[in-house]
Amino acid sequence: MRTSYSSLNNFKTCPLKYKYKEIDKIKGKQTAILAFGNLMHKTLRFIYTPTAHGFPTKEEAINFFGQNWKQEILIKEGEEKGYFEDGIKILSNYIDSKDDAERNQVIALEHHFNIKIGEHDLEGFIDRIDRTKEGFEIIDYKTSQKIPPEKEIENDLQLSIYLRAFINEWPSLFKEVKETDKIKLTLYFLRHDIKLSATRTKKDLKDIDEKITELINAVEEAKKNNKFDPFPSNLCGWCDYQEICPVWSHKFKPVSKELEEKEIQEISQKFISLRAKKKEIEGEIREVQEKINKYFTDTKLEQFFTDFGSILKSPRKTYSYNPIKIAEIIRQIGKDPISVMKVDSRALTGLKAGLEREQKKMIEEAKELEREGFVLVVKGDKKV
Numbered sequence: 001m002r003t004s005y006s007s008l009n010n011f012k013t014c015p016l017k018y019k020y021k022e023i024d025k026i027k028g029k030q031t032a033i034l035a036f037g038n039l040m041h042k043t044l045r046f047i048y049t050p051t052a053h054g055f056p057t058k059e060e061a062i063n064f065f066g067q068n069w070k071q072e073i074l075i076k077e078g079e080e081k082g083y084f085e086d087g088i089k090i091l092s093n094y095i096d097s098k099d100d101a102e103r104n105q106v107i108a109l110e111h112h113f114n115i116k117i118g119e120h121d122l123e124g125f126i127d128r129i130d131r132t133k134e135g136f137e138i139i140d141y142k143t144s145q146k147i148p149p150e151k152e153i154e155n156d157l158q159l160s161i162y163l164r165a166f167i168n169e170w171p172s173l174f175k176e177v178k179e180t181d182k183i184k185l186t187l188y189f190l191r192h193d194i195k196l197s198a199t200r201t202k203k204d205l206k207d208i209d210e211k212i213t214e215l216i217n218a219v220e221e222a223k224k225n226n227k228f229d230p231f232p233s234n235l236c237g238w239c240d241y242q243e244i245c246p247v248w249s250h251k252f253k254p255v256s257k258e259l260e261e262k263e264i265q266e267i268s269q270k271f272i273s274l275r276a277k278k279k280e281i282e283g284e285i286r287e288v289q290e291k292i293n294k295y296f297t298d299t300k301l302e303q304f305f306t307d308f309g310s311i312l313k314s315p316r317k318t319y320s321y322n323p324i325k326i327a328e329i330i331r332q333i334g335k336d337p338i339s340v341m342k343v344d345s346r347a348l349t350g351l352k353a354g355l356e357r358e359q360k361k362m363i364e365e366a367k368e369l370e371r372e373g374f375v376l377v378v379k380g381d382k383k384v
């Protein structure tokens, strides 16, 4: 299979989005967020590309951004008009904090790579690679507001792939530094002018092939079964296909008659306000529970009786399945390990139904105690 990390990532975040883009080849309507991100990347490439007179000045960069601003896309959507101002602000701050020495350390911009993962070809683009005092820095620009926790950067598969591509395409540069920890992998959050960096070990590099192969297998499985379910998330805001996606269709084209519309408005309002009340009550229950738990601890009682009923401290153990052991067992019994890595305990119960007794026993043995505690059981409660 010939694919790219961004296609696989589309599948991972939403299989339906993958289908629209990669299989149905539908050209999505570009959202303001996406258009903004693309133009920022383009402008950064411009900033780092020297001309006969040297690197572009701040004014030239801002002019470039302004001239390429696809006003008709962004304004027509009636949303996020502030993006233009945001872009100017980000670029001004960015250029102010850089000098020619910083720009001279760039060795590659928007570099296209192609690496072999088993029998598959994986391609992509690296935004920028710099030579640094310690070695090299591979940079991916981000225009998002949100900065993820550092743990996410450490596990970011895309950055690991970039490192693998760097080693593959520039073996002589890698030879200079020898160790992977001399190559910094950075996400550059432009809005905040913040860089978050991590490095990888040799073992991390080996894991990449396995992770990518798992993803490719999952795509092939979905193609075989023609099963591409939508997976709504915060990322829908970045999706080009909102207008045709069944999850969002009602927003763009209400389907019911006027009366039904009114009814659905009322029902929705009721549902939303009941959920808010539920949340509030759950908070109160938690507070009261804490007081009762303390009472149990202080008195060392196992059950106490009141005029309204009794409350019993009932022990509860929570178990979970060890995913590594489960994957191994499923491999042994000849099922597809990829789908198993994704199953929750409910799906696993379904899978167990078709297995031999001995096989079910093996799965049960992969269960591990996760938590031990107690729940409060109310008995003989009277209406208060």
Ligand code: SF4
Binding pocket: 013, 014, 016, 017, 230, 231, 232, 233, 235, 236, 239, 240, 241, 242, 245, 246, 247, 248
């Ligand atoms: S809008 Fe959301 S659910 Fe629909 S295809 Fe896009 S990402 Fe998937």
